[in-house]
Amino acid sequence: MQGSRRPVFLSFARLRFPVGAVASIGHRISGVVLACALPFAAVALGRSFSEEGDYASVVDGLQSPAGRVALIVVAWAAGHHLLAGIRHLLMDIGVGASLPAARASAFAVIALAVLAAALPLAA
Amino acid sequence: MKFALSGRRAFIVQRLSALVLLAFLAGTALRLALGPLPTRDQWQAWSAQPHAAALLILVVLSLIAHAWVGIRDVVLDYLRPARWRPAVLAVVAVGLAWLLARATYLLVLHAL
Amino acid sequence: MRFRVYRFDPDRGSRPEMRDYEVELRPGDRKVLDALERIKEQDDSLSYRRSCREGVCGSDAMNINGRNALACITPLQGLRQPVVLAPLPGFPVIRDLVVDMTQFFAHYRSIRPYLVNEEPPPARERLQSPRERERLDGLWECILCGACSGFCPSYWWNPDRFIGPAGLLQAERFIVDSRDRATAERLAFLDDVYKLYRCRTIMNCTEVCPKGLSPARAIEHIRFALLRPPGSRRPKAGETIPR
Numbered sequence: 001m002q003g004s005r006r007p008v009f010l011s012f013a014r015l016r017f018p019v020g021a022v023a024s025i026g027h028r029i030s031g032v033v034l035a036c037a038l039p040f041a042a043v044a045l046g047r048s049f050s051e052e053g054d055y056a057s058v059v060d061g062l063q064s065p066a067g068r069v070a071l072i073v074v075a076w077a078a079g080h081h082l083l084a085g086i087r088h089l090l091m092d093i094g095v096g097a098s099l100p101a102a103r104a105s106a107f108a109v110i111a112l113a114v115l116a117a118a119l120p121l122a123a
Numbered sequence: 124m125k126f127a128l129s130g131r132r133a134f135i136v137q138r139l140s141a142l143v144l145l146a147f148l149a150g151t152a153l154r155l156a157l158g159p160l161p162t163r164d165q166w167q168a169w170s171a172q173p174h175a176a177a178l179l180i181l182v183v184l185s186l187i188a189h190a191w192v193g194i195r196d197v198v199l200d201y202l203r204p205a206r207w208r209p210a211v212l213a214v215v216a217v218g219l220a221w222l223l224a225r226a227t228y229l230l231v232l233h234a235l
Numbered sequence: 236m237r238f239r240v241y242r243f244d245p246d247r248g249s250r251p252e253m254r255d256y257e258v259e260l261r262p263g264d265r266k267v268l269d270a271l272e273r274i275k276e277q278d279d280s281l282s283y284r285r286s287c288r289e290g291v292c293g294s295d296a297m298n299i300n301g302r303n304a305l306a307c308i309t310p311l312q313g314l315r316q317p318v319v320l321a322p323l324p325g326f327p328v329i330r331d332l333v334v335d336m337t338q339f340f341a342h343y344r345s346i347r348p349y350l351v352n353e354e355p356p357p358a359r360e361r362l363q364s365p366r367e368r369e370r371l372d373g374l375w376e377c378i379l380c381g382a383c384s385g386f387c388p389s390y391w392w393n394p395d396r397f398i399g400p401a402g403l404l405q406a407e408r409f410i411v412d413s414r415d416r417a418t419a420e421r422l423a424f425l426d427d428v429y430k431l432y433r434c435r436t437i438m439n440c441t442e443v444c445p446k447g448l449s450p451a452r453a454i455e456h457i458r459f460a461l462l463r464p465p466g467s468r469r470p471k472a473g474e475t476i477p478r
Contacts, residue, residue: 008326031190038222045226130427196435
């Protein structure tokens with residue numbers, strides 16, 4: 001039957017996403033990043049309970065170039081996911097659910113998360 | 124609890140675990156802001172107490188449950204073909220269950 | 236004025252492409268639909284749906300410069316050129332700007348878009364107080380244009396299982412209607428990880444609705460209604476809650 005190969009228009013380059021959509025995809029990406037960090041967190045937990053040598057190795061790992069990048073990425077992910085999550089919880093109870101308020105809070109989440117990413121650099 | 128979460132139950136688990144994690148984070152942030160950073164010995168001493176270990180286990184449980192609902196959403200949205208979803212979700216569930224078991228084991232062992 | 240229009244001809248079978256047009260607007264031409272008519276004068280092969288030309292039938296929903304809108308009420312003034320016209324995202328394209336709405340309407344039908352009331356009909360109408368009628372505001376005005384569902388990422392990823400903002404808004408329209416007696420069944424039907432709970436409150440729907448409605452808010456209300464255990468939901472006058 002003709003029409004079985006109908007195309008679908010989904011060219012992201014041509015779509016203009018509202019700020020809320022940007023905050024939302026950031027929420028999802030940051031969630032995946034944090035989920036990937038879970039095994040490392042489990043290892044860190046174990047090391048925190050053991051002798052000095054293991055603990056120092058964790059600190060050293062974090063100070064390596066790869067460790068610093070990872071720390072910045074995780075800091076962004078934690079900041080964005082947390083703030084976007086709070087935004088959703090508030091919208092659940094009706095706070096900031098109107099369109100102008102939702103846009104403003106989405107922008108705030110995105111901006112503050114970038115700031116959070118800079119925290120490890122300051123520390 | 125992990126498998127066969129209806130839409131409504133998954134939503135509730137996600138929101139409830141988020142609240143637990145939020146409360147814990149707020150408490151931790153307060154503690155870190157108000158006092159000197161705990162040393163390794165202070166951390167080990169505090170977390171060995173039964174009530175602290177229980178709290179940490181609750182936090183870990185919330186974290187795993189929250190991650191499960193989130194990852195499940197990602198799989199249900201994007202994974203093609205759809206018939207692979209149950210299998211992939213099963214693998215993820217096993218992985219998360221293992222993390223939960225490991226963390227709980229560490230915390231319990233440390234407290235004893 | 237310059238336009239870049241998505242073209243796809245199923246008879247040719249080749250891939251979709253963007254084609255450029257330059258049109259001379261007439262003095263009365265104010266909206267994108269008017270420009271589409273000019274383009275069609277130049278190139279008769281262009282296909283698009285249109286009917287009322289005043290924003291109430293919902294036929295000409297399409298993607299204009301990256302956002303979904305109704306062509307007949309979108310002003311030409313202020314649009315960045317070349318104006319990019321594309322079909323509703325995520326919907327199978329039949330031809331040019333005409334998309335297949337079959338799945339969209341199947342979801343609509345699945346939520347039972349009609350009053351369900353087995354009580355004996357009154358002599359005249361089933362009465363409704365002004366207060367009860369107000370609860371339909373923001374829900375009855377939907378013209379089923381598809382702009383919302385066509386901008387919803389969750390609907391893009393699972394158009395066959397997620398009902399989408401339009402269908403869910405209509406579901407809420409019947410859930411809150413005081414004359415309807417099937418609330419419990421409607422809610423039970425929606426309590427599904429795909430049908431309702433793919434919604435992530437991205438709010439793209441509310442951003443593009445040409446009638447100013449908020450499917451996101453309607454969906455929040457449905458989620459709230461589902462949170463309360465079936466036994467505790469406040470029954471409407473005359474309604475019995477099944478145990």
